[in-house]
Amino acid sequence: MTDQPSNVVDLFSGGGGMSYGFHVHPRFRMVGAADVEVGKPSTGHGAIGCNATYDANMGVTPLAIDLAEVFADELAIKVFPDGLDKLDVLLACPPCTGFSRAVARNYVEDDPRNSLVAKVAAFAGELRPQVVMMENVPQLLNGNFRHHFAALRSGLEDLGYEVHAASHNLTRFGLPQQRERALVIAAKRDLRLRTLDDLWEGYGVRAEATTVRRAISHLPAIAAGETHPDDPNHTSTKLSGESLERIKAMPHDGGSWPDLLGNPETEKYLIPSMWKAVKIGRLNQYVDVYGRMAWDKPAPTIKRECSHVGNGRYAHPVQDRQCTVRELAILNGFPTRYRFVGTSRKNLYRQIGDAVPPLISYQLAWVANWMMTGIKPDVEQVLLEGTHLTVADLEFRESTRQLVLA
Incomplete structure (x- = not known):
């Protein structure tokens, strides 16, 4: 060399x-x-x-x-x-x-x-x-x-x-x-x-090495809208009201909004676009919206508008929140200590979704x-x-x- x-x-x-x-x-x-x-x-x-x-x-x-x-x-x-x-x-x-x-x-x-x-x-x-x-x-x-x-x-x-x-x-x-x-x-x-x-x-690469579990399960738990004191990038979008209740109602480990159908206690969280998808029979096209990631599969494609659970399957497998900036960064191939700088959390998410891993x-x-x-x-x-x-x-x-x- x-x-x-x-x-x-x-x-x-x-x-x-x-x-x-x-x-x-x-x-x-x-x-x-x-x-x-x-x-x-x-x-x-x-x-x-x-x-x-x-x-x-x-x-x-x-x-x-x-x-x-x-x-x-x-x-x-x-x-x-x-x-x-x-x-x-x-x-x-x-x-x-x-x-x-x-x-x-x-x-x-x-x-x-x-x-x-x-x-x-x-x-x-x-x-x-x-x-x-x-x-x-x-x-x-x-x-x-x-x-x-x-x-x-x-x-x-x-x-x-x-x-x-x-x-x-x-x-x-x-x-x-x-x-x-x-x-x-x-x-x-x-x-x-x-x-x-x-x-x-x-x-x-062994299949088990490319799962969500392998990549992010070691990170400490935080609540929606919180930032971990030891890592300013381990921070998630704030959810409240029906947005938070909708996520709480979804089954852990890969659940999504179609799982809320058939139960009046959970159907109340469906928004008009979801009911429209039900009416025209196109659940598969919209199934990832508000969806949870699955532990033992690779994450779905992380896109630039990954800052909210309503934009894709970006909810944590078991915690009731959007995946954090740090979690999505790791899933997009960034090393754990990479620093994302800025006052807008939404823009930090966009930097990750836009990036080459x-x-x-x-x-x-x-x-x-x-x-x-x-x-x-x-x-x-x-x-x-x-x-x-x-x-x-x-x-x-x-x-x-x-x-x-x-």
């Missing part, structure tokens, strides 16, 4: 999930980041406050700039006003909201933010990294607006990169959550391109290191310290090739 660290820049850096895996890897050094900190388009720039979280964990203050408004030839000057001889890795994860199938209008309306995907090729052309990595929802590769990815691929190939893109269920790599994501890896053609599938070839980005850092050095890591090396995974969770498998190529 070279004595000189390899330089990494993260665009659309958020709360630092993609960066953190490179930050703690011995080869890499974060030298720049940028994020406009938009919570929702209606809230304006800076609203989500993720740059403070990034700085608290990486020691780098991201530029608060809108990358949609920055020309590629301006970016290097903004990120490196004093100049930089060489950039080794460019991390770029543009917003996924415009591609996600969870947003109904995405089936017919091309979100303007989607154009940021192809713009990454222009940024790469100016910054000239050896490796480019991107994470997004699977619809980036197979959705109605996949032409944005096609433009990115074409642009990178014209710059001399080999490009690989595939969708993965990240549970396979040890994440205690059902999170399907597209990963794009591009490498200069003088490097041999590698992927997470190559990294994990012949190995897997550091448990995965650390593995991607090892993939990048392998490509750049030619040295394949042992699978034991790729487990991020401070997360729930241990070497004992690994198991040998004859074949782990389970991916969908773009």
